[in-house]
Amino acid sequence: MRIIAVAIAWTRCHPSFRFVSAYDLWEGWREVCFSSERANIIVHSWEPPPNGMLKLNFDGACFGNPGLAGVGGLCREDSGKVLWAFCGPIGECNVTEAEVKAAFQGLKTIRRDSLKNLIIEGHSLNVIRWLKGGVVPPWRFLALFDEMEEIIADSNIELNHVWRSANEKEDLLARRGVGSDFLRWFDHLPP
Structure with missing residues (x-):
């Protein structure tokens, strides 16, 4: 009352x-x-980057919230050829933390390989917004985002949010990572 x-x-x-x-x-x-007007449904799928650029797609998976989680990512050339892929476990966390750690793993690899001219895509709108700046990430991720922002500043990187349908292979890699014993690297798309 x-x-x-x-x-x-x-x-x-x-x-x-x-x-x-x-x-x-x-x-x-x-x-x-119940409107009689229906919006056109647009299917979003992966598109190759422009000539001379690379594209990294990342994803995190979590079985439970929190629950066992994994990360996955795939870096491809403009022809669609896979340069490298990764998947692996990250322990128990929530889905947001899994997405952040997947982006972090991909960006660390970009730094390791001294790659420039990239497009980075993920379907976590929050992670993409946090990486673009202007929106402050939760305090528990600040150290990771400081390092990721440094990597982005050193490279010519474009950040894009994509629909889950454009990130299907990365989703499968992240799910596969949940059941892995360690972080695995591939120079091709694993079966």
Whole structure:
């Protein structure tokens, strides 16, 4: 009852505020869900990078939240040829941490191989936003993002958010990584 009294008092001080009833919410959702106009569904798939560039796609997988997790990534040339791929376990964590660690592993490899002119794609919108800057990542990831931002600054890297359908192979690698004993490297797409 106290919450209702506070809400009523607050609305008297803020007359432009309007409570939304359950009926109003239903009407809005009904319009969206049962509209005769349907949006065109666009299937997003992996596209090769422009000539002279490389593309790294990364993904993290987690069985449970938190649960056992793994990372995976794939770096390809403009012809689609795989330069390298990785997958491996990262212990128990949540899915956001798995995505962050997958991006971190991919960027560490970019630094190790002194690669420049890359496009990095992932389907975790939060991780891509955090990497682009302007949005501060959670404090527990700050050290990883400091190192990743340094790698990005040293290279010509474009960051893109993609739909899960454009990251299918990386998703399979990350899932495979959950069951692995250690981080594995490939110079081809593993079967």
